[in-house]
Amino acid sequence: MSHQETLTLYVSTFIQQLIHGGVTKAVISPGSRSTPLAYLLQDHPQIDCHVNVDERSAAFYALGMAKVSGRPVVLVCTSGTAAANYYPAVVEAHYARIPLLVLTADRPHELREVGAPQAINQIHLFGQHVKWFSDMAIPEDRDSVIQHVSRSAVKALAKAMDAPMGPVHLNFPFREPLSPVLGQWKTAQTQTPVSIMTGEKTISEKDAVRLSKQVNEAEKGMIIAGPTNDPHATQALLNLADKTGFPLLADPLSHLRSELYESNALIEGYDAFLKSDEIKKLLKPDFIIRFGAMPVSKPLLQFLSPLNDVPHLLVDQGTDWRDPLSSVTEYIDCDEKNISEAISSRADRDPAIAWLDLWKKINQTSIEEIERHTQNEKDEGAVIGRILRSLPANCHVMAGNSMPIRDLDTFWTRHAGPFTLWANRGANGIDGVVSAALGIAAETMEPVYLIIGDLSLFHDLNGLLVAKQHPVNLHIIVLNNNGGGIFSFLPQAAEPVHFETLFGTPPSLDFSHAAKLYSLFYQKLESIEDVEAGIEGLQNEKGVTITEILTDRNENVQVHRALWEKVKAAVSGVL
């Protein structure tokens, strides 16, 4: 694709999405760098463009329009002090709560901070007076960049309209030449527009009817419950699954795996069986409704990633929707329970029995294979499987990053648990995990079992001092594979030269000394056969304890991969 075509596709996609979101007005101040935005807005039959030479006047003019319509008006100017002239009206819009979409053109990154003419620092130019700032990507024709520009338009509109309304600022770096292709709106290849439903904690009658219609017409729907802090929607999600016959894929941090322990709709083995292309093809949905954050499971992500043509609703609160795959077709800011009940109560369909049975059969076969693996193998997954099966019912478990939470996702089937799972999955760091688990123990006043890697435990050893000061009960179970286990699963592991130095980072620590430093109970489980008894024995210990289990990083990778093959074969066998 030529530079000009790429530029046109990128800007056209952005404009189409704005129009889909209800934008009809733009106020443009003349300038060169902003040519792509100005030309294409002016060129579009559905945008009413107003030219206003002085940017200060232009911004107040747009403000006046938006006051009347209550809808965001687009502002476009070139780079340099032009943008700074918008500031008075941006401030007024902020305090008067008027939605404005401020689009400033900028030099590309290589011409910033090098003394290029009319290139000023436009990043966060309006400070705290805009509700959102985004420095946009340089136009490219790759799908991910086109998705980015499309979804940035959606997000900008949502942020501007979310109460209290206000201005947002997007900064567009454009390389020369700056002229787009005009007159091609009818034939332009742009993304399918994405919808937003925002500003409502409760779903409106109209939206409930519209979404229920989609659900009722779907043949192969699926419900995905992602990580959430708020378990109050559990029963409503279960009802939704029962009324529709859609499988309910429950992330380990969804609070659903334990709650729905006995449920018909619960699918918990997907992390293992969605590794297979064959199974993925069989289970391709025609409708997705997802709740909360992105699930932990990477195979599930990879399953969803190519499904851009499938209606995909994301229900989440606020306007920071979590959609790294750019696969969502409608962002919904709504209470999970409220929308689930609104759809369930309007369900008018025979539950999709055959479709759910297919999922259940594959799930059942997979979790049996996982159970067999747990009994017969010695890798970290099997160790975690055995730990989970040795815990007291309904206890609190904290999973470290990055391997423990992933293994737990795979090995926490209905053969283990139920229990309440916690993890630090906001930014997925290995730092601070011990202290967070101690805080959970302090707040619950119940024993917490922390399953953690050796690097992560090392990182937050200091946190253990709290054991001397507060009566918390935390059982730290460290899988010591002497270094960073998850890196062995990465392509980088194929390069042995610097791998151990930079990724393996073997600390070679014997944690018995750390236990002595803080006067903690300590045990080392030498063999996998000792796991059950060792973990069960912890129920007699008080305070903070450390249980060390030595595992092998390299062997671990091989055995995990073998499990995925076994699951695949077993599923093929029963279908």
Add this chain to the structure above:
Amino acid sequence: MSHQETLTLYVSTFIQQLIHGGVTKAVISPGSRSTPLAYLLQDHPQIDCHVNVDERSAAFYALGMAKVSGRPVVLVCTSGTAAANYYPAVVEAHYARIPLLVLTADRPHELREVGAPQAINQIHLFGQHVKWFSDMAIPEDRDSVIQHVSRSAVKALAKAMDAPMGPVHLNFPFREPLSPVLGQWKTAQTQTPVSIMTGEKTISEKDAVRLSKQVNEAEKGMIIAGPTNDPHATQALLNLADKTGFPLLADPLSHLRSELYESNALIEGYDAFLKSDEIKKLLKPDFIIRFGAMPVSKPLLQFLSPLNDVPHLLVDQGTDWRDPLSSVTEYIDCDEKNISEAISSRADRDPAIAWLDLWKKINQTSIEEIERHTQNEKDEGAVIGRILRSLPANCHVMAGNSMPIRDLDTFWTRHAGPFTLWANRGANGIDGVVSAALGIAAETMEPVYLIIGDLSLFHDLNGLLVAKQHPVNLHIIVLNNNGGGIFSFLPQAAEPVHFETLFGTPPSLDFSHAAKLYSLFYQKLESIEDVEAGIEGLQNEKGVTITEILTDRNENVQVHRALWEKVKAAVSGVL
């Protein structure tokens, strides 16, 4: 009050408000500068304090607690890199949507950026990863500072809990000595705690019952409708007034003065009659429910300001509540229509007829006096009164800052209008008013009448160029008093030496030349008797026009003050 008592009052007030808001846990890392917070949190019987030496661990520990409880946990550390150690957990809390109240101690302003030990720049230390940052006031015992610290606690909790939840950061500058008075919780003089109801667009049954009870028990309630962008609650507010017998004070930007033109409950003359201490005493309410932004009327503000002991609900959307008087007792983030209907439907009282009659009688007397003034006087108020009485019904009017909107507030009674009023009242600037009015004209596609001062028109003369490019109909009526009229009402006006140079700033412009520059219709109305005919004649003009009316700044002040006296006397006469 001694330094130590002041420090204790300030910090105790903050802590009491946190407890009222549901905080029960604090995690404290040792340090000197944070002593006031640490000692008083530890001293309070309702706060469970946990000491954690390493701030990185401490913050993750607090994160763990807040994960379980879903309630904000307080973090306290001293100044310097201590605070920077919180960053990893603050970032995790941001993305995991966990509420944290990060309280950092800091040096006072005179020890910042001067090389004082352990003094780093803590302003916006956590960047975009907190939902709110506030650099708190130095502790003082003046009421306004104690109100500030109390309401900052309310706001911090509201921001942390508002979906999506997350961390907030308050930075406290403390002067030495740092030890507060301990053991005085039972006798401590602190502010009445302020309540928050947030996270709901729709009011819950429980809150509806509680608030309705307050309304039903009130004898002298009042409803204040402030400026709003959203007129959809008009009818619901009117019903609320009818059901309760509470007077409905309608700001000119509330969209209610025209809508409720014929209504029984509408009180529009308050800007004139609330200048009198005697009337204010008579009309003192025992319950206030206020909607939207602060009203334009300064007399109304001064009426509300001392009423700190009166229950005062503020209904607004989002958590940026507008309460510059610190007089609100409950902040409510809710849809205006929804809450009005919820209370009206539960109204179980005889409407307060005598109370409303008193308001109506005073209002009626006042607006008759205003009408007389309009007919007989020649000041700017009378000019604006005559303009309003000469406009076509239901037209759009834009009021400039600062005098026009104030005069309009006084002189827009039911004898004028109805029309739709606009103004820039987010930051109340005199800049950009012409362009905003042009934008309103472009969006409504109807004639707009802009009433503006000469300084404000001068400021945005450039905006007039748009008249050449778009078919907008804007009638600019400039009250030319040759300078900044509102300053003559300030105490500064008593100092004649530099007044004209710095405040009066007479531009001595003849706007007929500006009209020629942009090819606009222009007329000058030499005498007040010409106003009606001049304004009515504008209905025959198309495009942008300028009507210039010369007024006298100094005479203006005298005549305004005379009006207030006349209203006061007239009201006394009828009571």
